[in-house]
Amino acid sequence: MAYGKRRFQKYGRGRCRFSRAKVKYVDWKDIQTLSRLSTGQGKMFSRKRSGNCARHQRQFKAAIKYARFMALMPYVAR
Amino acid sequence: MRTYEGMFLLDSGQAVKDWDATVGVVIGVLERYCTELALNVKWEDRKLSYPIKKQKRGTYYLAYFKAPTEAIAQVRADLLLREEVLRFLILARPEDLPIPETLEVTTMIDDEDDDRRGGGRRRRDDRGSRRSGGGRDDSGDDDDNDGDDGDDGDDDGGED
Numbered sequence: 001m002a003y004g005k006r007r008f009q010k011y012g013r014g015r016c017r018f019s020r021a022k023v024k025y026v027d028w029k030d031i032q033t034l035s036r037l038s039t040g041q042g043k044m045f046s047r048k049r050s051g052n053c054a055r056h057q058r059q060f061k062a063a064i065k066y067a068r069f070m071a072l073m074p075y076v077a078r
Numbered sequence: 079m080r081t082y083e084g085m086f087l088l089d090s091g092q093a094v095k096d097w098d099a100t101v102g103v104v105i106g107v108l109e110r111y112c113t114e115l116a117l118n119v120k121w122e123d124r125k126l127s128y129p130i131k132k133q134k135r136g137t138y139y140l141a142y143f144k145a146p147t148e149a150i151a152q153v154r155a156d157l158l159l160r161e162e163v164l165r166f167l168i169l170a171r172p173e174d175l176p177i178p179e180t181l182e183v184t185t186m187i188d189d190e191d192d193d194r195r196g197g198g199r200r201r202r203d204d205r206g207s208r209r210s211g212g213g214r215d216d217s218g219d220d221d222d223n224d225g226d227d228g229d230d231g232d233d234d235g236g237e238d
Contacts, residue, residue: 023186025172029085033186070085070167071126071136
């Protein structure tokens with residue numbers, strides 16, 4: 001539990017990368033950022049792995065679903 | 079009256095053949111039901127992540143418009159009948175977000191801001207941390223061939 005906290009304290013950063021960049025809304029058209037936060041198979045990173053805060057993880061979840069619907073990102077990559 | 083963001087996936091073949099007519103379908107529907115068409119631009123022509131209606135490529139068209147809420151259902155119903163529009167997505171834009179004057183999709187996070195450890199980009203499944211529970215990593219039974227690549231099958235004969 002304390003591992004993540006210590007790790008971020010070590011680097012002297014906030015936890016969420018969207019909060020650090022002061023992103024108000026996660027843009028579902030920004031495929032580069034969305035694909036950076038998903039696996040090669042197209043699965044979303046967990047909060048534990050991405051380090052997102054709850055608010056931005058919820059926005060990221062919606063954004064990746066919009067991007068999948070518009071065929072910008074795959075539902076399942078082979 | 080709200081501001082909406084609509085993305086329309088158009089048939090790439092028809093868009094290449096006659097762009098004005100293909101886009102005119104979308105613009106015609108939007109102008110019929112919506113009050114103000116703020117920004118409408120061709121976004122990108124790209125390969126789709128999965129085929130839609132047997133099409134592997136598509137042209138994305140992005141529009142920001144203001145419309146009464148009742149009009150969106152009519153826009154949807156009208157666009158569903160159009161063969162040129164493969165798929166569309168209409169989202170209500172948050173009130174505090176301004177409509178962009180020009181189309182630009184910038185990356186939200188810079189590369190140097192990415193705090194993933196290890197420097198490089200890790201492309202593997204999200205199940206890596208489970209290995210730490212077993213503690214079998216340092217057991218020393220590495221599967222490389224440990225020296226006994228002995229003399230097997232010296233079939234160097236039979237050439238006369």
